[in-house]
Amino acid sequence: MVDAMDTRQAVGWLHRRAGFGLHPDDLDAAVARGTDAELGRLLAPPEARPDPWDGLDLDPMDGGRIEAIVAWLARMITTTTPYADRRTWNLHGWLVSSMDKVNQPIMMVDQIRMFMAQGGASMPELLRALTTDRAMLVYLDGRTSTGEAPNENYGRELLELFALGVGNYTEDDVLAAARALTGWVANPRGDESIFVRFRHDDAPQVLLGVNGVHDVDTVIDAVVNDPAHPRFVARRVATDYLGDLPDDVLPDVLDDLASTYTAAGMELDPVIARALRLGLDGATVPIVAAPIPWLVTCMRACGVPFQRALRSARNALREMGQIPLVPPSVAGWPSGAEWFTSSSLVARTNVAAAVAGETAAGQPVLVAAADGDLDRLAEHLALPEPFSAGTRAAIRSAPDPTARLALALVCPENLLS
Amino acid sequence: MITISRRRFLALTGGLLATGCTASRATKTPDAVPGSTTTTTSTPTTTGVVTTIATPPEVAAGDRVLVLVELRGGNDAVNTLPPLTGAYRDMRPTIALPEADVVLTGSLPGHGLHPSLAPLTTFAESGRLAALAGIGFPDPDRSHFVSMDRWARADRLDEQAGWLGRWLDSLPDDLTALGATSLGSRGDVLSGAVRNPTVIDDVDAFAFPADLSNASIRLLGDPLSEDPLLAAAQRAFVDSVGAIEEFDAIADAVRAKAADRPADDLGQQRGAFSTGLAVAAEMILGDVGTRVVTVSVAGFDTHSDQLATHADLLADLADGLTGFWATLDAAGEADRVLLATTSEFGRRVRENASSGCDHGAAGVSFLMGSSINDGLHGALDTSNLLDGDLQAQIDPRVLFTACLDWLGGDVEQILGRRYDDITLLA
Numbered sequence: 001m002v003d004a005m006d007t008r009q010a011v012g013w014l015h016r017r018a019g020f021g022l023h024p025d026d027l028d029a030a031v032a033r034g035t036d037a038e039l040g041r042l043l044a045p046p047e048a049r050p051d052p053w054d055g056l057d058l059d060p061m062d063g064g065r066i067e068a069i070v071a072w073l074a075r076m077i078t079t080t081t082p083y084a085d086r087r088t089w090n091l092h093g094w095l096v097s098s099m100d101k102v103n104q105p106i107m108m109v110d111q112i113r114m115f116m117a118q119g120g121a122s123m124p125e126l127l128r129a130l131t132t133d134r135a136m137l138v139y140l141d142g143r144t145s146t147g148e149a150p151n152e153n154y155g156r157e158l159l160e161l162f163a164l165g166v167g168n169y170t171e172d173d174v175l176a177a178a179r180a181l182t183g184w185v186a187n188p189r190g191d192e193s194i195f196v197r198f199r200h201d202d203a204p205q206v207l208l209g210v211n212g213v214h215d216v217d218t219v220i221d222a223v224v225n226d227p228a229h230p231r232f233v234a235r236r237v238a239t240d241y242l243g244d245l246p247d248d249v250l251p252d253v254l255d256d257l258a259s260t261y262t263a264a265g266m267e268l269d270p271v272i273a274r275a276l277r278l279g280l281d282g283a284t285v286p287i288v289a290a291p292i293p294w295l296v297t298c299m300r301a302c303g304v305p306f307q308r309a310l311r312s313a314r315n316a317l318r319e320m321g322q323i324p325l326v327p328p329s330v331a332g333w334p335s336g337a338e339w340f341t342s343s344s345l346v347a348r349t350n351v352a353a354a355v356a357g358e359t360a361a362g363q364p365v366l367v368a369a370a371d372g373d374l375d376r377l378a379e380h381l382a383l384p385e386p387f388s389a390g391t392r393a394a395i396r397s398a399p400d401p402t403a404r405l406a407l408a409l410v411c412p413e414n415l416l417s
Numbered sequence: 418m419i420t421i422s423r424r425r426f427l428a429l430t431g432g433l434l435a436t437g438c439t440a441s442r443a444t445k446t447p448d449a450v451p452g453s454t455t456t457t458t459s460t461p462t463t464t465g466v467v468t469t470i471a472t473p474p475e476v477a478a479g480d481r482v483l484v485l486v487e488l489r490g491g492n493d494a495v496n497t498l499p500p501l502t503g504a505y506r507d508m509r510p511t512i513a514l515p516e517a518d519v520v521l522t523g524s525l526p527g528h529g530l531h532p533s534l535a536p537l538t539t540f541a542e543s544g545r546l547a548a549l550a551g552i553g554f555p556d557p558d559r560s561h562f563v564s565m566d567r568w569a570r571a572d573r574l575d576e577q578a579g580w581l582g583r584w585l586d587s588l589p590d591d592l593t594a595l596g597a598t599s600l601g602s603r604g605d606v607l608s609g610a611v612r613n614p615t616v617i618d619d620v621d622a623f624a625f626p627a628d629l630s631n632a633s634i635r636l637l638g639d640p641l642s643e644d645p646l647l648a649a650a651q652r653a654f655v656d657s658v659g660a661i662e663e664f665d666a667i668a669d670a671v672r673a674k675a676a677d678r679p680a681d682d683l684g685q686q687r688g689a690f691s692t693g694l695a696v697a698a699e700m701i702l703g704d705v706g707t708r709v710v711t712v713s714v715a716g717f718d719t720h721s722d723q724l725a726t727h728a729d730l731l732a733d734l735a736d737g738l739t740g741f742w743a744t745l746d747a748a749g750e751a752d753r754v755l756l757a758t759t760s761e762f763g764r765r766v767r768e769n770a771s772s773g774c775d776h777g778a779a780g781v782s783f784l785m786g787s788s789i790n791d792g793l794h795g796a797l798d799t800s801n802l803l804d805g806d807l808q809a810q811i812d813p814r815v816l817f818t819a820c821l822d823w824l825g826g827d828v829e830q831i832l833g834r835r836y837d838d839i840t841l842l843a
Binding site (some may be wrong): 140141144145146148149150151152153156160166171174286288315318319321328329330331334336337338340341342343344345346347349350353388389390391393394397398399400402403406407411412413415416 | 626
């Protein structure tokens with residue numbers, strides 16, 4: 001929980017949490033506009049945006065997997081619609097598929113496009129679309145699930161990880177969902193999913209106490225109308241935007257967000273907007289910035305364009321432990337202090353040095369580093385507080401402005417959001 | 418300027434990475450020689466436990482090493498250790514192993530081995546391999562994440578720390594930075610409340626940039642913040658510096674072992690078991706104070722098209738294990754080492770329509786070493802299934818008890834009580 005934030009802290013918090021940070025010049029402009037105006041701007045319906053993958057050949061045999069990843073990263077770095085792009089990123093870590101199993105980049109890209117197009121709107125609609133999404137049909141085996149022998153993979157994770165959470169369903173529910181969702185296959189040649197009637201088990205199932213469940217619509221209806229669902233969504237939004245809140249405030253925040261969700265007809269954007277308001281009012285704790293949001297935030301703050309360099313960044317991403325489109329498991333990525341492994345921190349330090357090395361001489365962050373104005377440098381990075389004594393000593397011990405900037409980018413304060 | 422690391426970042430696509438890396442490392446000198454490497458050879462204080470187990474007297478508990486190999490995703494027990502009788506074949510019309518392919522060994526009665534595991538017969542027949550068939554907790558849970566948690570924390574979900582993390586926390590002195598190391602992803606089993614393992618994902622990338630001195634990075638950690646997350650990051654930086662300084666002593670040998678493993682187009686290394694186990698062997702031989710290593714490899718969640726995937730994973734595992742023991746045998750150090758495999762659950766006996774099988778319950782673990790009660794413990798009994806799953810015959814804590822005894826740990830304190838209805842250490 002934080003004390004009252006001043007305008008600079010509040011605007012910095014908004015952009016680090018709900019976007020990907022800002023260039024110092026843009027941050028100063030945002031502070032001048034004031035907190036409420038900036039929140040309104042951030043949440044305003046986005047302008048039409050170009051598709052990040054437009055015109056790319058995503059052939060997996062010809063570097064298509066890397067192309068798909070880099071194009072999305074480049075979009076995040078250059079985004080003019082940070083709220084929507086951050087929401088898309090968060091959804092990717094929640095409703096998980098991975099290119100590791102979905103070998104066709106185009107299928108993963110189409111899934112992300114779906115998150116971009118409808119991620120803030122109706123959650124039931126999104127879950128319906130996800131259930132027959134081609135990448136998901138491959139990733140969690142819906143495409144090979146038949147009435148004869150249903151595959152439980154998607155049915156289980158829909159209940160456990162996407163919509164309800166452990167403890168809110170039984171093994172019978174898993175099987176019922178699996179049976180009712182049989183028959184959908186991904187068309188490898190077209191860009192759609194196909195329902196194959198003879199592979200489907202249309203017998204009425206009992207799912208979560210609801211009778212007559214037999215297809216996608218009735219499964220999703222039963223799931224989203226389960227009493228555990230609004231709170232599950234509330235918890236997910238709270239974790240992503242407010243952090244792991246302490247027990248004395250968490251129940252109230254979850255109640256608030258869950259009732260917002262229900263009142264808003266199960267749309268996601270109103271819940272996130274409500275969470276951000278609660279956060280600005282103090283219901284927030286520090287969050288560990290995962291490698292990708294951290295990297296994107298660093299590059300935006302340093303004004304590094306990087307489209308070209310990112311093309312060859314894949315090993316750095318892997319070493320940090322986060323490759324977009326390739327989450328390690330259906331539960332997504334680690335969170336919190338789990339990111340502070342030696343392996344990941346060493347990789348982040350190397351990446352910070354690379355980003356600092358790409359930063360042009362006139363950039364505000366590098367000017368502040370050269371001047372030794374560490375308070376200004378912390379401000380440019382939208383940090384809520386000045387650097388700690390340890391970080392100041394470390395930065396001052398570095399031999400040149402670039403090395404100083406590298407340490408500022410990777411210091412513990414800048415690893416939190 | 419940070420020229421070398423920048424070049425490295427820009428040149429990450431291919432062979433240039435290794436070159437750039439090596440160059441940056443060659444110019445680097447540690448700030449200090451770590452002075453803590455001697456702690457591991459000290460005699461453990463828990464002598465009461467040590468005397469209750471019979472291990473070769475020439476290996477003191479403080480010199481013993483435990484290697485835990487994690488098969489993440491839920492390894493299919495019945496295709497790993499196919500039962501020779503029962504309904505196995507009837508329930509798996511497409512993914513049962515052909516009878517002619519199953520590898521038979523007299524030391525695993527009633528069961529065979531997956532053909533990819535054929536190299537393990539040598540160990541089975543020389544008394545260095547035990548199979549724990551039907552290992553699993555009572556009241557199994559088919560969720561990956563619940564089950565992984567139960568294995569990591571030895572079913573004490575009120576404890577945040579993993580069971581080996583509790584052992585780390587219980588030690589009177591810090592180990593060396595490489596004393597507890599996770600290769601691959603972070604092993605929750607090794608995470609303590611106070612102490613944490615060093616995680617090394619890619620040995621080639623385990624070095625700080627050339628122009629940021631270890632001394633500078635160490636400064637980030639002092640004084641320690643009161644914010645728990647900031648403090649965690651600070652400690653991790655300081656620990657990483659220590660780990661890298663220790664790692665430098667064995668880096669050349671380790672990297673040589675890992676060098677010939679190609680990566681795919683996303684930079685994921687092929688042969689994760691064989692690479693990880695080769696690195697583990699070098700660490701054990703390298704006199705860097707290593708006591709516990711985990712090697713974690715994902716990919717066992719074979720809901721579909723299981724046969725080829727599973728065969729490749731097990732072949733890599735067998736390759737890794739064979740190389741690991743060959744390295745230790747050649748150095749005469751094998752008696753110091755106990756190795757166990759784990760997986761969060763076995764898989765459903767009946768196959769699904771996707772030429773795979775869904776999450777199940779009891780599974781199989783292997784235990785390897787020169788001081789074990791070898792051969793078959795338990796059985797994969799397909800005649801007595803519960804909801805289509807193998808029923809547990811061996812509590813995983815039986816395995817954990819043996820592992821903790823091996824390390825000289827306080828089993829009662831760490832697991833709540835001893836689980837020694839089967840004595841696994843000879």
